[in-house]
Amino acid sequence: MRPRWGWGYRRNMIAERQIPLIAAPMAGGVSTPELTAAVSAAGAFGFLAAGYLTADALANQIAGVRAITSEPFGVNLFVPGERRDLDLSDYRMRVEAAAARHGAEAGSPSWDDDNYPAKVELVIAERIPVVSFTFGLPDRSIVDRLHEVGAQVVATVTTRQEARAAADAGADLLCVQGMEAGGHRAVFNDDPALPGGGSLFGLLAAIRVVQAEVDLPIIAAGGLVHGADVAAVLSAGAVAAQLGTAFLVCDEAGTQPTQRAEIAAAQRETELTRAFSGRPARGLVNRFLADNGDAPAAYPQLNNLTKPMRGAAGKAGDPELMSLWAGQTYAQARPLPAAELVRRLTEEARQALQQASTRL
Amino acid sequence: MRPRWGWGYRRNMIAERQIPLIAAPMAGGVSTPELTAAVSAAGAFGFLAAGYLTADALANQIAGVRAITSEPFGVNLFVPGERRDLDLSDYRMRVEAAAARHGAEAGSPSWDDDNYPAKVELVIAERIPVVSFTFGLPDRSIVDRLHEVGAQVVATVTTRQEARAAADAGADLLCVQGMEAGGHRAVFNDDPALPGGGSLFGLLAAIRVVQAEVDLPIIAAGGLVHGADVAAVLSAGAVAAQLGTAFLVCDEAGTQPTQRAEIAAAQRETELTRAFSGRPARGLVNRFLADNGDAPAAYPQLNNLTKPMRGAAGKAGDPELMSLWAGQTYAQARPLPAAELVRRLTEEARQALQQASTRL
Numbered sequence: 001m002r003p004r005w006g007w008g009y010r011r012n013m014i015a016e017r018q019i020p021l022i023a024a025p026m027a028g029g030v031s032t033p034e035l036t037a038a039v040s041a042a043g044a045f046g047f048l049a050a051g052y053l054t055a056d057a058l059a060n061q062i063a064g065v066r067a068i069t070s071e072p073f074g075v076n077l078f079v080p081g082e083r084r085d086l087d088l089s090d091y092r093m094r095v096e097a098a099a100a101r102h103g104a105e106a107g108s109p110s111w112d113d114d115n116y117p118a119k120v121e122l123v124i125a126e127r128i129p130v131v132s133f134t135f136g137l138p139d140r141s142i143v144d145r146l147h148e149v150g151a152q153v154v155a156t157v158t159t160r161q162e163a164r165a166a167a168d169a170g171a172d173l174l175c176v177q178g179m180e181a182g183g184h185r186a187v188f189n190d191d192p193a194l195p196g197g198g199s200l201f202g203l204l205a206a207i208r209v210v211q212a213e214v215d216l217p218i219i220a221a222g223g224l225v226h227g228a229d230v231a232a233v234l235s236a237g238a239v240a241a242q243l244g245t246a247f248l249v250c251d252e253a254g255t256q257p258t259q260r261a262e263i264a265a266a267q268r269e270t271e272l273t274r275a276f277s278g279r280p281a282r283g284l285v286n287r288f289l290a291d292n293g294d295a296p297a298a299y300p301q302l303n304n305l306t307k308p309m310r311g312a313a314g315k316a317g318d319p320e321l322m323s324l325w326a327g328q329t330y331a332q333a334r335p336l337p338a339a340e341l342v343r344r345l346t347e348e349a350r351q352a353l354q355q356a357s358t359r360l
Numbered sequence: 361m362r363p364r365w366g367w368g369y370r371r372n373m374i375a376e377r378q379i380p381l382i383a384a385p386m387a388g389g390v391s392t393p394e395l396t397a398a399v400s401a402a403g404a405f406g407f408l409a410a411g412y413l414t415a416d417a418l419a420n421q422i423a424g425v426r427a428i429t430s431e432p433f434g435v436n437l438f439v440p441g442e443r444r445d446l447d448l449s450d451y452r453m454r455v456e457a458a459a460a461r462h463g464a465e466a467g468s469p470s471w472d473d474d475n476y477p478a479k480v481e482l483v484i485a486e487r488i489p490v491v492s493f494t495f496g497l498p499d500r501s502i503v504d505r506l507h508e509v510g511a512q513v514v515a516t517v518t519t520r521q522e523a524r525a526a527a528d529a530g531a532d533l534l535c536v537q538g539m540e541a542g543g544h545r546a547v548f549n550d551d552p553a554l555p556g557g558g559s560l561f562g563l564l565a566a567i568r569v570v571q572a573e574v575d576l577p578i579i580a581a582g583g584l585v586h587g588a589d590v591a592a593v594l595s596a597g598a599v600a601a602q603l604g605t606a607f608l609v610c611d612e613a614g615t616q617p618t619q620r621a622e623i624a625a626a627q628r629e630t631e632l633t634r635a636f637s638g639r640p641a642r643g644l645v646n647r648f649l650a651d652n653g654d655a656p657a658a659y660p661q662l663n664n665l666t667k668p669m670r671g672a673a674g675k676a677g678d679p680e681l682m683s684l685w686a687g688q689t690y691a692q693a694r695p696l697p698a699a700e701l702v703r704r705l706t707e708e709a710r711q712a713l714q715q716a717s718t719r720l
Binding site: 020178179180195199200201202203204205208209212222223224225226228229231232233234235236237239269327328329331332346349350352353355356357359360 | 380538539540555559560561562563564565568569572582583584585586588589591592593594595596597599629687688689691692706709710712713715716717719720
C-alpha cells in the first residue's frame, strides 16, 4: 500500500503539519523509532537519525516507525567529508590513557563515509517524505532523485553563505541551526581556527540573515525547549521549530541513564567541543571535554577513536568520559512521554502568542 | 513643573509604554539627545548612554532630550571595575605603530571610574525614571536611592548567574543581552580565558535560562533588527525589545559617516574583540581587530590607549582603525528617521504575530 503521505506533498509536508513542531534527529541511539513515531503520531513531525547507522539498521528503524504509525516522518543523513589521512597519534595516546580507566582501548582513528551512499538509496527506495542533511549538501543528482519520488530536501545550515549554497543545490527547506543547539554543529567545513568551526550566530540572528539571503521556508533549531520558544521562532518567520534537547529526556528516547541524570541535575555548563568526535558539538562540560579543548578538527576520525571509551564510560555510568550532548537550555527539558510534551509545547506556544499580542 | 512621568511609575514604566520597543544606549556619541527624544516621542523608549561622558556633558544631553519631548527616557551607566595597575607596554607599542598611520599617538593606558559617582548623583537629581547599568551592578545604597525618587533600575545581564545577582541587588528589570549584540558585552567580570569574557548565550536561550532563574520582567537585547524579531522576543516572554544596531543608522544617530558606510556596504563579518577597549565587544572585522585577537582583558585601560587612534581614523575616514560596533544582523539595519523606524518595526511585529497565529 502506498503510504497516504506519498507523492504530491513535496512543497508542503513540513509547513502543513497540524503542529509546527519537529523532534530533531539525534544520532547515537537517542532518536528511537518509538520517539519518532510518538512525535509524528501526536501531530508534530519526528525524525530518525541515520548518522552512524548501517543501511540495514536504518531500514529496521524505518520499519519500526511504520509499525507504530502511518503518519509521516523524516530521516536525517550526515554528508561525509573528503577522505583525509591524518597523524592522530598524539590524540590517540590521550584517549588510550582516559579509556584505560574503564578497561577500554582507543578505537581506530580511521575515516569513513558513514555508509552514506547506501542510506541515500534506502531513503529513496523507502519513499521517506522529508530527508534532511547535516555537515554538507547532497549532490544535485541526489536532490533530483529525492524530488522524483516526492521527497522534500532539508539542508541544515548555520550561516547565510551555507544557506545560499543550499538553495543553489536545490534544497526545499532550510533547517537554520543557532549556536545554542546541543550536539553537532552543522557547519559544512569545520574551520580549525574557530571554536565553533565557523561563524557563531544566535538563532534569531541566524534566521534574520538567512531570510535576507534566500527565499526558502525555514525550520528553526537551537536551544528551543519551551512552547514560548516555539512561538518566538514562528514569529521570527520560521515555518516550524525543531527541538532536540527537549525530546532527549522523553520516555521514548534512547538516551542513556547517566546522561539523563546529568541533565536532570542541571549542575554543568555547556560548551562547544571537538574532543569526542573531531567536529564542534555542544555538550555538558565534563572532564574529557575540559582536558581536550585543543582537540584537532578530524571528523570522523576522532569519533571512531573515542567510541570504545564512550561506550565503556556509558556502561560504567561515568559521566566524565561520555559525550553529554545538550543545548544551552537543557536544564529546562522535561522528562515526559513525547505526546504529552508535544501537547504542552503547543499549548504554551498558543498562550505565548496571545500574551505577546496584548503588547502590540 | 514635575514631569508627568515622575513618582509612582516605578513598577511599570517600561512594561506600560505604548510600544514595547527600546532604543539601546550606544556610548561614544551615537545615542544623541535627538535620537533618544525621537524614539520616546514616537511612543517607544529612548536611552541616553552616559558611558565616557562627564556629568556635565550628560546633564547637557538630558536637557537636550527634555527640550524636544516631555516623554520619558532612560539613562545607561557603565559600572566601573576595580582599579588595577597593569603593564600594557607591549600593547601600547602596537597601538603606537597603528596610530602613526594618521599622525596620532597612543593614549595613556590608565584606569578611570568613568565619572560614575557624579553621574549617579545626576540621574537621581534629575529624576530619570529608568536607569540601566552595564558591566556590573550598582551598590544597594544606589538602588535604594533610585527607588526613593521613583526610578526603575535595570541591570544588563548575560547569564543566569548575573541575573540572580541582579535580582539580589534589587534590580526592577533585567536587560538580557544575547551574544548577537553589537558593541560591548555586559559581562560583570571579563574572564580573559574566554573570547566573550563569559558564557555566550544566544538571545532566546538567555531569556529562557534567566526566566527559569529569577522572576523579574525581561528586556531582550541582541541582534534584533526587524519587527518580526520584536514579536519573537515578546513571544519568548520579554516585556520589551531593545534594539541598538537598528537605530545606529537612523538619521538622528551620531554615528560616524565611515561606520554608516561600512554598515551599508554589508561586506564584513562581525566578531567579538577586546582590541579597542580591553573588554569583549562585537564589531565589524577590520584590520586592527584582526591583528589584535590576543588583546589583553584590560578595560578601560585599552579604551584610553586606543582613543586617539580611533579618533584620528574616524576623522580620516579610515575604517580599519576604528571600532565599528555592530550586531550580527547589522546588514538588515535601515537608514530611516527614528520615528519611521519605530512605526515600521511595530507594524512588522503585529504582522509577524498574526502570521504565527495561523500556524498554531
